[in-house]
Structure formats: structure tokens, C-alpha cells
Amino acid sequence: MFTFDRKDFGPExxxxxxxxxxxxxxxxxxxxxxxxxxxTFSATPGNVHNGDTGLNACNHYELWPxxxxxxxxxxxxxxxxxxxxxxxxxxxTGATNQEGIDFYDRLIDGMLERGIKPYATLxxxxxxxxxxxxxxxxxxxxANWFADYASLVADKFGDRLQATATIxxxxxxxxxxxxxxxxxxxxxxxxxxxxxxxxxxFAHGTAIDALRAGGAKNLGIVLNLEKSEPATESEEDRQAVxxxxxxxxxxxxxxxxxxxxxxxxxxxxxxxxxxxxxxxMETVSRPLDWLGINYYTRGxxxxxTEPGRPVDQVKGPLEKTDIGWEIxxxxxxxxxxxxxxxxxKIPVYVTENGMAEAExxxxxxxxxxxxxxxxxxxxxxxxxxxxxxxxAWSLLDNxxxxxxxxxxxxxxxxxxxxxxxxxxxxxRSFQGLLHNTK
Numbered sequence: 001m002f003t004f005d006r007k008d009f010g011p012e013x014x015x016x017x018x019x020x021x022x023x024x025x026x027x028x029x030x031x032x033x034x035x036x037x038x039x040t041f042s043a044t045p046g047n048v049h050n051g052d053t054g055l056n057a058c059n060h061y062e063l064w065p066x067x068x069x070x071x072x073x074x075x076x077x078x079x080x081x082x083x084x085x086x087x088x089x090x091x092x093t094g095a096t097n098q099e100g101i102d103f104y105d106r107l108i109d110g111m112l113e114r115g116i117k118p119y120a121t122l123x124x125x126x127x128x129x130x131x132x133x134x135x136x137x138x139x140x141x142x143a144n145w146f147a148d149y150a151s152l153v154a155d156k157f158g159d160r161l162q163a164t165a166t167i168x169x170x171x172x173x174x175x176x177x178x179x180x181x182x183x184x185x186x187x188x189x190x191x192x193x194x195x196x197x198x199x200x201x202f203a204h205g206t207a208i209d210a211l212r213a214g215g216a217k218n219l220g221i222v223l224n225l226e227k228s229e230p231a232t233e234s235e236e237d238r239q240a241v242x243x244x245x246x247x248x249x250x251x252x253x254x255x256x257x258x259x260x261x262x263x264x265x266x267x268x269x270x271x272x273x274x275x276x277x278x279x280x281m282e283t284v285s286r287p288l289d290w291l292g293i294n295y296y297t298r299g300x301x302x303x304x305t306e307p308g309r310p311v312d313q314v315k316g317p318l319e320k321t322d323i324g325w326e327i328x329x330x331x332x333x334x335x336x337x338x339x340x341x342x343x344x345k346i347p348v349y350v351t352e353n354g355m356a357e358a359e360x361x362x363x364x365x366x367x368x369x370x371x372x373x374x375x376x377x378x379x380x381x382x383x384x385x386x387x388x389x390x391x392a393w394s395l396l397d398n399x400x401x402x403x404x405x406x407x408x409x410x411x412x413x414x415x416x417x418x419x420x421x422x423x424x425x426x427x428r429s430f431q432g433l434l435h436n437t438k
Contacts, residue, residue, distance in 0.1 A: 002374065002430075002432070014078050014117070014349070014390070015389065015430070016391040017071055017080070017391060017392050017395040018351060019079075019081055019394055019395050019398065020124035021081070021087070022057070023054065023057060023399045024067075025060045025061045026056040026058065027059070027062070031061070031097075031103070032100060033087040034086035034090025034092070034097075034128050035129040036086045036126040037125075038054060038184045038401075039054070039129065040129060047184075047402065048401075048402050049402065049403050049404035051404075052399065052404025052406075056416070057398060058399075058416075058419065059419050063421075068110050068111060068116065070423070070427075071116055071395065072114040072116060078117040078162065078389070079117070081118070082121040085123060086126060086128040087104075088100045089128065090128065092127070093145050104157060109160070119165070120161050122166050124168040125169075125173065132185055136185060137203075138192050138196055140199055143205075144206065147206040147209065150166070150207035150211050151210045151211075151213070153211070158216035158217075161216065163289075163290065164218065164219055164220075165220050165222045166203075166207040167207075169294060171224055174197040177196070178192040178195075183401060183402060190269070191271075198274055199274070201284045202277075218290065219290075221291065223252045223256075223292065224295075225253075225339075226298055226335075227334050227335055228241050228244050228301060229301070230300070230302070231301060232302065237301060237302045242264065244313070246265050250265075253342075268310065291339070291346055292349050292351030293335065294350075294352035296353065297327070300316045321355040322358050323355075323356040323407050329376040332376040332380070336350075336377070336380035340380075340384060340386060346386075348387050348388065349388055353391070354394060356400070356408060356409050361413050361425065367426050370426060392411060392430065393409055395411055395412060396412050410424070412427055
């Protein structure tokens, strides 16, 4: 069980769980859904552990009522979910899919019937393949495609959503997927990355405009941030961490809240950035109502000895999760305070935080992980950070992208063969904290 009480967070603090469409829904080749870049990326040998795909995932498409019951019975206030763009607009633009609209109608109404607040994300990485054929995030036109999609969501669902985020983790959308090649579409190209890094934020801004024009309220973006630290105290490593922090954190924070990218990166990317990108910065930095921060670990940087590579990341000595990430709750506290002091005073939500752990329903390390990170949230609030909520990642064991079904982040165990859900000790810890205390 946890070592604090819900009342320590105050009566208005939101506790929730988070998922993403491709990771849990399944039904990727039926019910009118179009193809996404993750369907083809995962079907390509060598991209995903064990060749796993999201074809069935957790079958949330059919089993959503029992999943919402788990959220309600756990005492959670809110559910952070994502719309699947190809389920709503199969080709990315043009004709809509009524079966997809009906599914999200049922899902959202199901949340409201159970007293669960819907926190929606427009884009959690499942780009329609037809748009990838046209360049995807490398094509400036994606800002218009995404705005049209946002308008549809505002029109069909906006009046029932507690909050809406445009994009989940733009660093992953752009850099992890276009430079490191680890996620779909799997590019390893600096020009592709530079263009995606700008276009993903430009599209965020056009979507904010479209959502507001459609009457949607309480709008934000979800950034994945790390606590960037030098591997040693050498001058070279201090310069390296400045570059790493710019690449992982300041590009997105600075673009969204200051309308300005860090100079150390614009110099590096200058030959590859879109022409006249500066003219888009007013759109990139549209005012927001809230910010979501996804936090998992820190980044340790040292100067690189490889030509053309600015920095290297190294593994640290701290205890690690099953996916190999250091457990570092201090980093969450530091980030929340930094963002509050340096970037914005709007409300902040921890929209993802959690750990992969070996299979099993007795997960004491995960309970301690959540306990320590929630205490970091309390410490940040005590230091003046306006943190309004916390969403555990994730409700269910699910499809963990390039890791396939090999890593389990869920509060609830999923037997993928039978789709049986079994709450873990970490779920029971949240239930003990939250049940009957709203």
C-alpha cells in the first residue's frame, strides 16, 4: 500500500490511468478502420520484438465495458485514452468511418455513465498509412490534415471531453521515429527528423486553432521530458548535457511556450529545417489551458567521440525497470519545478508515469515506484508547481511498441491468449488510496 493519503493531494487533484489506441484496441483490420504506420512497421521483420503486432492487442474494441469497470472500481477519477486517426478517417483525409465514430461514442458515454472524466489525445502515433505515402510528418501539409481531423473530433465528441491533448510525445513522433528509427515510420535521416521536429509542433498549433474554433475546451499537449544530467563533471560532459537537454526537452518546451527553438539545435539542423520555419512559431506557441508531462527516467550525457554525432547517452548506476530505465523519482520533482519556474504557470498534469516489470500479479517494486513518484509530485507541489493530476501508465499490460508484448506496464495483468484481466497489487494499492474517498 502507499505511504500517504489521498487528502494529501487536496480535493481537486485528479487521479487517472492512461492507455493508447494502438496499444490496446485491436480490431486493426476490421470495422472500417484504415491502415496505420504501426500496422506496416510491425509487420516488417526485425522492427518489433518477436514480430508482434497490434492486430488483437487487448481487444479493448470489444472489451471496453469491463476495462471501464476496472477504472471505476479502482476509484480513479479519469481515463486518458487516444482516438485512432485511421479508425475515424481511414485514409487520413476525406471520408469518415461511422463505425469508428460509433465506437468512440460508446466509449465516451460509457465513461460518463461510470463517473469517469474523459481525457482524450488526438494522436498517439498511429498515423494513417495513406498520409505516410504523402510524406507524413515530413510534409508541411500534415498541419492541415491534422487540423481537419481535430475539427472532426471537436464536432463529434468535444462537448463530452473533460480535456483534449493534441499530440502525445512529439519527441518520439519526430526524433525517435525519423532519426533513431526505433519507432514507425523507422527513418534514420537527419533531414527527415528536422522536418518532423518542426511540423509536429506546427500541426499541434493548427489543431489547437481547429479545436477552439469547434468549441472544444481545456486544450493541451503532452510532452515526454527527462531529467538531463552530465555523466561526469567535466566541461565536455556539461556541454554534452546542454545539447541533450535541448534535443529532448527545450526544443518542445521552448517552441510551445516561448515560440523559440534552442539555438544549439537550430545551428545543428540549419541545412535541414523547413524554409521560413520561423514564420510558423506564432502558431506553434498558441496559448494552452494545461500541459501534460510524461516522465519515466533521466538521461545521462557525455561528449561523443564519433564524427557527426554531437553527444552520447550512457547507462547510469541506479536500479532499473524491466525495460532498462533508471528509477529516479527526484527527476520528476525537478522537472515539475523547472517547467513551472522557467516555462509556464498553466496547470500541469503528470499524464504518464510507470514502470515495466516482469510478469506477475505481485508487483512490490511497481508499488514502491508509484509511491516514490507520487511523493515527488507532492514535493513539487509544496515547492510551488501547479500540478493538478497524475495518470498511471498503464491501466493494462499492452502492446509496448517496438518491445511488442515483451514488457508489461499494466496495473492489470492481461493474459493475451484468453484476454482475461487480473488486477495486480499495484492496482489494489491505488484502489486502497482512492476508493470511496472522492
